[in-house]
Amino acid sequence: MEQNRKGDVTILAVETSCDETAASVVRNGREVLSNVIYTQIADHTRYGGVVPEIASRRHIEKINQVIEEALSQAGMSLRELSAIAVTYGPGLVGALLVGVSAAKAISFATGVPLVGIHHISGHISANYIEYPELEPPFVCLVASGGHSHLVVVRDYGEYEIIGRTRDDAAGEAFDKVARAIGLGYPGGPKIDRLSKEGNPDAIAFPRAKIVDNAYDFSFSGLKSAVLNYLNGCKMKGETVCQADVAASFQKAVTDVLVEHSLHAVQEYGYDKFAIAGGVASNSSLRAAFGQECAKAGIRFYHPSPVYCTDNAAMIGVAGYYEYRKGIRHGYDLNAVPNLQL
Ligand code: KG4
Numbered sequence: 001m002e003q004n005r006k007g008d009v010t011i012l013a014v015e016t017s018c019d020e021t022a023a024s025v026v027r028n029g030r031e032v033l034s035n036v037i038y039t040q041i042a043d044h045t046r047y048g049g050v051v052p053e054i055a056s057r058r059h060i061e062k063i064n065q066v067i068e069e070a071l072s073q074a075g076m077s078l079r080e081l082s083a084i085a086v087t088y089g090p091g092l093v094g095a096l097l098v099g100v101s102a103a104k105a106i107s108f109a110t111g112v113p114l115v116g117i118h119h120i121s122g123h124i125s126a127n128y129i130e131y132p133e134l135e136p137p138f139v140c141l142v143a144s145g146g147h148s149h150l151v152v153v154r155d156y157g158e159y160e161i162i163g164r165t166r167d168d169a170a171g172e173a174f175d176k177v178a179r180a181i182g183l184g185y186p187g188g189p190k191i192d193r194l195s196k197e198g199n200p201d202a203i204a205f206p207r208a209k210i211v212d213n214a215y216d217f218s219f220s221g222l223k224s225a226v227l228n229y230l231n232g233c234k235m236k237g238e239t240v241c242q243a244d245v246a247a248s249f250q251k252a253v254t255d256v257l258v259e260h261s262l263h264a265v266q267e268y269g270y271d272k273f274a275i276a277g278g279v280a281s282n283s284s285l286r287a288a289f290g291q292e293c294a295k296a297g298i299r300f301y302h303p304s305p306v307y308c309t310d311n312a313a314m315i316g317v318a319g320y321y322e323y324r325k326g327i328r329h330g331y332d333l334n335a336v337p338n339l340q341l
């Protein structure tokens, strides 16, 4: 049985912004005592993507069980907690509301303080789990299903967004291209796997440059280029090599993310670079960043895949730093689907 030591800050974290029902107990911002994730992938696969109404219902069915499991694995009782941290945006409103309501109910019943957390702040904070020596400032690329941001992390919980996508997020492009080549949902991991059998130089897909901000991204042109290529093959009666399309698309995304990110790290004069979000678990992206950062003398931080995709441990880490700053939320905390960083 884990016991709280005097002075420990122990946080129960809850995350339900999309299709993962997750709870975790984190001690002193860096030590994950439990990390329970109920993934709804099987519930959404036959629809080809996340159905918000189904996501909310599954969260309601699973939330209590997931929270109980997280506490039990950590050997913690509700009374021992210092705070409850919960994602309150951005995300699907109905999904967010389940986590926010559960966290508020526990806080109300126990008197344990409530701390609302921004989902992207959580993704970035995932880097602190496995790198105890990592401290701000550093540059972080956040690439998830809904976001592609280049962020300067000035301090814990203090962010300056220096680049963002003008259209699709990187993960969204992975999901759409996967659907177009018939791989289905969830696209990112499937393209990652199939690409290992393909030639990344087989098809020359475009790498978009944004004229007025070198750190911004655009992935919709790349997505259209893949669709046009597939249509062209169909019209000509040519067979499509799925693995080559996947590998060439993945290389195009990787090239753009790596080039823009390294440019930002160097221009801003930092020597530390981190990645975060579901796309950060991509094997080709991790390998490319590893190589290029080594060449440029930049320290490269990359959370294990389980801390890249949605989880509550990252919310517990971000929650610790907010708690330490004295941030507390009232029972009027609401879900904010388009919450800004
Ligand atoms: O961070 P995340 O779990 O949820 C959001 O906050 O959006 O990111 C999910 C996104 C999806 O678009 C998924 O296809 C993508 O991350 N993803 C990947 C990989 N694993 C997940 N993309 C590329 N390669 C992967 N291995």
Ligand code: ZN
Pocket: 119, 123, 144, 145, 277, 278, 309, 310
């Ligand atoms: Zn996420």
